[in-house]
Amino acid sequence: MNLGELKKQADLSYDITVAKKNALERAKSRQIIAYNEHLFHADEQTICLAKTLSEHRDKFFVLDCNENPCEITDPADFLHKLIERNQESLNAYSQIHETFKRR
Amino acid sequence: MSTGVLLYCSNTPTYEYHKITERCVDLIKKHLKLEVTIVTNLQTFKKFKPLGMINYKLIDPELGNKRANGEQWNQLERCFAYDHSPYDTTILMDCDYMCYTDNLLTYTNIDDDFLLHDKIHDLTGKGVYDFRNNSIIPMLWATVIIFKKTERAKRIFDMVKHIKNFYQHYCNLYRVDFPNFRNDYAFTMAVNQVNGHIQQKFLPGKLPTLPDLAKILQINDTGVVYQYEDRIAEIQDQDVHLISKELPHV
Numbered sequence: 375m376n377l378g379e380l381k382k383q384a385d386l387s388y389d390i391t392v393a394k395k396n397a398l399e400r401a402k403s404r405q406i407i408a409y410n411e412h413l414f415h416a417d418e419q420t421i422c423l424a425k426t427l428s429e430h431r432d433k434f435f436v437l438d439c440n441e442n443p444c445e446i447t448d449p450a451d452f453l454h455k456l457i458e459r460n461q462e463s464l465n466a467y468s469q470i471h472e473t474f475k476r477r
Numbered sequence: 478m479s480t481g482v483l484l485y486c487s488n489t490p491t492y493e494y495h496k497i498t499e500r501c502v503d504l505i506k507k508h509l510k511l512e513v514t515i516v517t518n519l520q521t522f523k524k525f526k527p528l529g530m531i532n533y534k535l536i537d538p539e540l541g542n543k544r545a546n547g548e549q550w551n552q553l554e555r556c557f558a559y560d561h562s563p564y565d566t567t568i569l570m571d572c573d574y575m576c577y578t579d580n581l582l583t584y585t586n587i588d589d590d591f592l593l594h595d596k597i598h599d600l601t602g603k604g605v606y607d608f609r610n611n612s613i614i615p616m617l618w619a620t621v622i623i624f625k626k627t628e629r630a631k632r633i634f635d636m637v638k639h640i641k642n643f644y645q646h647y648c649n650l651y652r653v654d655f656p657n658f659r660n661d662y663a664f665t666m667a668v669n670q671v672n673g674h675i676q677q678k679f680l681p682g683k684l685p686t687l688p689d690l691a692k693i694l695q696i697n698d699t700g701v702v703y704q705y706e707d708r709i710a711e712i713q714d715q716d717v718h719l720i721s722k723e724l725p726h727v
Contacts (some may be wrong), residue, residue, distance in 0.1 A: 385708065389708060392600075392601070392710065393710065395602060396602075396685075396712065396715070399598045399683060399685065399715075400685075400714070402682060402683075403682045403685070403716070404580065406580070406583055406681050406682055408583045408584070408586040408587050411586065411587045411588040412587060412588070413583070413587055413681055415681065439681040440589065440677070440681075442589075470713075
């Protein structure tokens with residue numbers, strides 16, 4: 375076993391893991407949006423909730439990041455903003471993720 | 478409704494904080510595009526390079542606070558931020574918090590009147606910030622505080638002033654084992670008191686922080702290059718709280 379090569383690979387693996395964690399944290403920070411003076415995570419859960427509720431109601435209530443209720447009066451606009459920010463952040467994350475593959 | 482950034486900066490015999498603040502202001506202007514007010518003392522004010530349209534408020538900083546290693550640590554004025562801020566909505570931040578995004582702007586468009594971080598993200602991946610055993614309440618981070626001029630926000634700042642005056646008593650009450658005055662704990666205790674001993678409403682997300690052990694090698698327009706142990710890494714387009722005060726020399 376070439377210990378030098380092993381250490382090099384282990385270090386590389388560690389560096390990629392930390393960089394990936396940081397990039398993911400960056401994406402999560404970017405996913406926070408303000409809507410109707412409330413903060414929301416534009417993550418898959420919020421998007422699914424908004425999509426589901428918008429199929430059954432013209433207006434509905436959701437809980438924000440601090441569990442305060444917020445009335446959504448324009449579900450289409452809310453959903454559009456969530457998806458837009460979600461995809462913007464994941465697109466940026468995807469570009470960083472590509473650099474990991476090249477290492 | 479006015480929105481702006483409030484920074485506190487006064488040099489110590491050990492560190493030239495004005496150099497850190499100059500970098501911080503450049504990034505605020507670039508990414509947040511907000512008005513900036515710097516609260517400083519006359520000696521530090523004289524050392525600032527021309528920074529464009531900046532509001533300065535000159536004070537005589539209270540001395541006496543020290544770091545664990547005995548160095549002078551001027552961090553006793555932040556409890557007056559409510560009085561010092563000329564804005565309706567204020568982003569009160571440490572001058573070593575570098576804004577590489579406009580994420581903080583999101584927090585200014587909400588109806589909550591006082592928010593700060595309760596979670597931290599250690600960018601080195603080592604998880605060096607674990608204060609669970611240092612007090613009986615989870616520590617909040619006073620690095621970035623978003624507040625509005627409301628009665629509740631005023632009560633919190635008034636409570637911080639009170640805690641500052643009787644700091645040792647409150648440290649005993651909450652079993653805080655940091656002997657020096659820390660704004661993080663002062664605000665944690667104040668929020669806890671004003672909220673009826675229940676912590677609630679925080680900034681979502683985590684405070685991205687580069688610990689003191691990481692040596693900063695380069696700061697450019699888009700990020701920071703640092704060395705930790707034998708590794709060199711880079712943070713791009715992400716806000717970062719730099720603990721290392723070697724920053725002015727980079």
